[in-house]
Amino acid sequence: MTRLVDNPDDFPSQAVAGFASAFPGHVRPVFGGVVRAARTHRKVALVVGGGSGHYPAFAGWVGPGFADGAVCGNIFSSPSASQAYSVCKAADRGAGVLIGFGNYAGDVLHFGQAAERLRSEGIDARCLLVTDDIASAQDHLARRGIAGDLPVFKVTAAACEEGRDIDEVVRVFNRVNDRTRSFGVAFAGCTLPGGDEPLFRVKPHHMGVGMGIHGEPGIHDEALGTADEVAAMLVDGLLADRPENAGTRVVPIVNGLGSTKYEELFVLWNDMCCRLEAAGLTIVDPQVGEFVTSLDMAGVSLTLVWLDDVIEPLWLAACDTPAFRRGVIGQVELDTTALPQTAEHVSVVHPGSRASQETADAIVTALEAVAVRLAECSSELGRLDSVAGDGDHGIGMTRGSQAALAEARRVREDGAGAATTLNAAGSAWSEHAGGTSGALWGAALTAFGAALGDDDPADDHIIRHATRAALDAVTSLGGAKVGDKTMIDAMDPFVTTLESSSDQLPQAWESACHSAGVAAQATSEMTARVGRARPLGKKSLGTPDPGAVSFHEVVVAVGSVLSK
Amino acid sequence: MTRLVDNPDDFPSQAVAGFASAFPGHVRPVFGGVVRAARTHRKVALVVGGGSGHYPAFAGWVGPGFADGAVCGNIFSSPSASQAYSVCKAADRGAGVLIGFGNYAGDVLHFGQAAERLRSEGIDARCLLVTDDIASAQDHLARRGIAGDLPVFKVTAAACEEGRDIDEVVRVFNRVNDRTRSFGVAFAGCTLPGGDEPLFRVKPHHMGVGMGIHGEPGIHDEALGTADEVAAMLVDGLLADRPENAGTRVVPIVNGLGSTKYEELFVLWNDMCCRLEAAGLTIVDPQVGEFVTSLDMAGVSLTLVWLDDVIEPLWLAACDTPAFRRGVIGQVELDTTALPQTAEHVSVVHPGSRASQETADAIVTALEAVAVRLAECSSELGRLDSVAGDGDHGIGMTRGSQAALAEARRVREDGAGAATTLNAAGSAWSEHAGGTSGALWGAALTAFGAALGDDDPADDHIIRHATRAALDAVTSLGGAKVGDKTMIDAMDPFVTTLESSSDQLPQAWESACHSAGVAAQATSEMTARVGRARPLGKKSLGTPDPGAVSFHEVVVAVGSVLSK
CATH class of the missing domain: 1.25.40.340 (DhaL domain)
Structure with a gap:
């Protein structure tokens, strides 16, 4: 459960303030969230976001080579349109703004309103919906977004960083979103700040198959077997849902939801790795850790990114953010322009x-x-x-x-x-x-x-x-x-x-x-x-x-x- | 609780295998643990270790600029002397081997035996005991090691990397160990792989003050207040236990034990930051996250490293490991010499x-x-x-x-x-x-x-x-x-x-x-x-x-x- 709380109402904003103070070299606070601390050249900006409670998603991914800003809503609640608008304005680099988020109703509404307002001001703003969770719908584009947020945003961000124009970046996004699929299980729910009871419960020694990152109901509950049985179910589920022209090179992402810890993730990965190789796949740059959490929920998901010639170099491109780093980003110059810290300027x-x-x-x-x-x-x-x-x-x-x-x-x-x-x-x-x-x-x-x-x-x-x-x-x-x-x-x-x-x-x-x-x-x-x-x-x-x-x-x- | 398990007996070795397979660019498995994947010049080697269940400690810190190897024992149990000996032999770079670990009886015994055997073979091997937990004893050198492992090992490793001789590195270790102090609280115990009950329980809405990372009893239990009250207790406790000539520059490390999550840590850090600044301290490079965990235990600790001219540049020096990176480590060449994978060679x-x-x-x-x-x-x-x-x-x-x-x-x-x-x-x-x-x-x-x-x-x-x-x-x-x-x-x-x-x-x-x-x-x-x-x-x-x-x-x- 969530225990370190001052006032539950202020929890999300205090968390953002603490986060920004912990990573002053990476992010700067602005009303509604954070933007990159580094001065950035003219390019398409990628702003990501959604409710809080999912760290490192989304604020942990702001920095050179990755997102330009993150909108931080209340715990598990969509940010408001004015929060989104504020972060996008601060993140705008003069070549259009892409707003990336998982496909949830509140986010679609609010980010949509923000994009509308940005467009009314002459900024080419578009929404990008991540839809990787194969358990949530048959139609890939109707699915919700879970841990696939990480690779989909990373690859899209790398295309922005290369200076491609907004239409090209959107094409890259559509490509990587189509080729990114996730499947997860939950063992126990998290408790909201100020709450006493978990959002949901799973019977002891059971798991909720296909459960969402806010405890949305899954396909069914079943008995929890060995780590290898969980590995088999998640791998088989994703192999049965390959995108067209999937190819054989995959980036696997094993994501812990919060209290399913590293040693367990490594044991699970050890089993998954054997199964993916047995299926004839080539594993590229596996990721095992916590990427999209749900406070202290217990659970795990596997994401597969089916690589192609476009996606692979963008995935491997350098970036430097609080929670995700790869390769070498040179010295950066810090941006010192003032940023609005309240909603006043919106009204x-x-x-x-x-x-x-x-x-x-x-x-x-x-x-x-x-x-x-x-x-x-x-x-x-x-x-x-x-x-x-x-x-x-x-x-x-x-x-x-x-x-x-x-x-x-x-x-x-x-x-x-x-x-x-x-x-x-x-x-x-x-x-x-x-x-x-x-x-x-x-x-x-x-x-x-x-x-x-x-x-x-x-x-x-x-x-x-x-x-x-x-x-x-x-x-x-x-x-x-x-x-x-x-x-x-x-x-x-x-x-x-x-x-x-x-x-x-x-x-x-x-x-x-x-x-x-x-x-x-x-x-x-x-x-x-x-x-x-x-x-x-x-x-x-x-x-x-x-x-x-x-x-x-x-x-x-x-x-x-x-x-x- | 720990749920993703194949066979509880094999859990630690499977976790190490999965870890090594997830980070092939950083580590190579060897009987007893892992060593750096990168070929490394002649230098004093630092091998760290202890029981498993504390990731990123210790295996997550192996790589250029940080440890040369990590010995991985069973969950919360000291590795054997032959495991320690095996990793040290593989990590030896020809200028002596330092074995760093938290001050626990089993580790002292086994690492001591390994050092003895290495010395009998002409390798200058010495043990370095981290003693940062102020709640565990009055005498600093009698204390046990908790999250202070991170800065103490990092600083010592940076001294090794600079090519200093073993006596000089030991002096650096003694200095940083003296100037590193931690204080923690626990809210709930973790469950061992294969177990059904947590190792310990804390009454609801209470915390165990000064409790250890394996559930060792604390000073006392008290009612859990606000995040700011927890911040005050931990900050005040550490300020009252300053080392001699403490100075005013500190690196604060806010460490989550496993299921106390990022948003909570940021809220707590937000409160701690104000209190440290109010006490006249200059905050350098704060760290907020999970560094030394205890499976899915709920709890948090604060570590302060009291900087001086020797420690600060070593703490800030570049390193590149699975779980801790800073600055720029250039391209490395992978070491491809064969490493023993069984105990056979020991007997x-x-x-x-x-x-x-x-x-x-x-x-x-x-x-x-x-x-x-x-x-x-x-x-x-x-x-x-x-x-x-x-x-x-x-x-x-x-x-x-x-x-x-x-x-x-x-x-x-x-x-x-x-x-x-x-x-x-x-x-x-x-x-x-x-x-x-x-x-x-x-x-x-x-x-x-x-x-x-x-x-x-x-x-x-x-x-x-x-x-x-x-x-x-x-x-x-x-x-x-x-x-x-x-x-x-x-x-x-x-x-x-x-x-x-x-x-x-x-x-x-x-x-x-x-x-x-x-x-x-x-x-x-x-x-x-x-x-x-x-x-x-x-x-x-x-x-x-x-x-x-x-x-x-x-x-x-x-x-x-x-x-x-």
Whole structure:
């Protein structure tokens, strides 16, 4: 379990600060993460990232020959778009920015938003999704990213370092991502900072086959045999999933997840090595150690990179980072330009009209009610979330709504109108809540605000229109439909009822709340049934997330303000 | 816990084989451990070592600029003298060999024997004991070695690499060992390969202050506070134990023991860094990561190296090893000379006289009886040992006696007399049993054999004299006296009774066994009392080791052969 903690809320930022202070020759802190300490020539920049808790991934790979920057989210939670934007801006070397990350919903959302904003500023920014985990989907490009992050980013970074243009680098990325495949097992879950219970449990003497690096459910559990039996399963699984034109030269990467230690990894590698050679493969530059961890989770994965003439020299090229070094990087000059350390520079207050400022006052009042209500039901939301997810929904919603309120108050004092207030609130919510729901609520608030604008007074019609805009934003970002057991199940009937009602807004809002409440109730009941049936610590696929319940709480809280 | 295991007995050797296969550019396997893969110029060689289970210590530090070889013992058990001798021979660069290790009894014994043998062959071999753990004793030179191994070995190795002569290197070692101090805490114990229970437990939300890297008891347990409180305790403890003329420049090394992970170490370092700076110290080149682990034990230590003009440049000098790299080591040429992979070359059979060969036959018969008897009481010896130690006494004695028997048979077939047979048996016992008792039994058999010689027939008088020689060897190696609750408590009265008896040998031996049995009985009873009283998994100081019990079993088994 995680024991060395000051304040669990500050754990990820303290870890980044400590990391940057331990490696001043390699990295410099910037709001949202770290960038290279070394001055770097004009080139395509590679920024990598994702949630924290996976060190050396991702910050441990920043330095000459490897990444230009790393975005560091909360533990196991996607960074916010503004964190990603901030690191990318600082890492930009004038020839485009590639943002590399494992294929997880929250990362796709937030890094996508950051890339969008960079492009709006004229920077050619693109997202690169690593998809190496063969256990997570049939289609290679639909898979999630695990320890394959290391070789895929390393090879892509080496192509950037050679000065290739962005289209060429993207082609290299696609090639190495296609030829990198991983397969893993878990023996025991890790405990989040401040937590007392592991995220999941595996029966003693068993292993979760194909389990993800945050404890996502695997294909199945099976009895744990000898090291050689584990070696056989992982090697055979990967050999059965060779890419096209695989060839016979492979880089094997044996990755310990945290508390499966070096001596065990060497024993396992000893067995794997024999099996790979028996399969007629030539082993090139094997890697055995900890590369993509999951706090102190027990488990191991094997990655195979199927080399070709393009990939092999890029993999072997020199680099010098805190956690991965090879070859010789000459003396570097340290970059001493100032870097922003807070989110301030991301938000710029545009003054609203008098009428819109009045709407903004009402928005602040509504956000107060929302923050109070979400804090009240935080543990209940956490309990519901622990059945299907990682139990942080209550904490995330509370943090998000409180940050949104603080930011709304701040910009409102600076004269903001409705759109600017909600945009600032949305960014803060997304950043502080973390996770997918943080991104979705951020997008909802921003879209709602955009529909209100900073000039016109808000009338009933505009507000109805704004709720539809918020729904569209959530649907388009999150991709969920009604029936997928997400917040959309409550939000869609809410918006439809509000639009179709001929009542005045407060009454119409109440009816709409009732529609949302039906979905919320269904979610709670379904979760309770699954919750009672599931084995201890075992996650259940198909269980609703509590998004419908928290959505209902939010709109009821807003309704209490509207009816005054 | 340790889960990736084929056969627990082969775990350490498989781990070394896998390690060597993962780092072919850095190390080459040799009987007993690994040596540098790079061809190396004439210089003082530094060989480091100790038990396995501490990776990157010690094998991870072999390579240009750092160690010339590493001796790899069983998990948490000292390597045998022949393993140490073999690695030192392969690592010798013609200017003397320094053997560096943490100050543990088994290591002192075995490395001392190896150094003795090297010196007898004209190689200037010396032992260097690291003593950094301030919690283990008041007198710095009486302390045990923990994570301070890293800087002490690194600095010493850099002095070797510069081509300094052996006396100068020893002076550098003494200097850096004096100026390196560590202090640690443990949160949870690790589980040995093949085991089901951790070596020790710490109460939830508590920490064992000053606990050793094999779970040796600490100063006391206390409640686990925040990371900053842990930082304060470790920093304050080390500041209160500064060496003379400490100065103000320090290298801090924050070491994770295995499952206390990187993010936690960075959070802790963030707090420590502030405290060290507040104390007016200048931080040079901090190290935060895993350096000296203890399988998957949870815990952390802080080491401070108090720099001076001699130490600082040596610490910062370039090196390139599997687990520790800095600066630039140019291209190296690989050494391709053949290296011995078995113990064969260590033992050379000297033919005995016909009479001595008959004595050797009787010795083989006696060793058969001993091996059978120790296998029968293996679990009982393990149970007794688990009260005071790590529970491996039964396994160790069984392995040792079986290996001794096999080796005695082998050399007897090649014509060996009594001395050569017992010498081979002693080496095998020491090597395969591991631990302190393995070394003591090895020394006892060798001394007994030396008294018999390879020429003369063995009469009653010579055998009585030989038992006294064995006792002297054990006393001189182990340093224990009667009353220290070790095997000496049984061995001393056994030898005294045998010497003073005027009976024929078989009867005298029986009386002597009776004297040994009294001590064995006392040990069992004392252990049972402590065993009932101790808290779960908590080791008890002052509890007898079961050496008196196993000694009694051995002499009774030998007596059964004598009386035939």
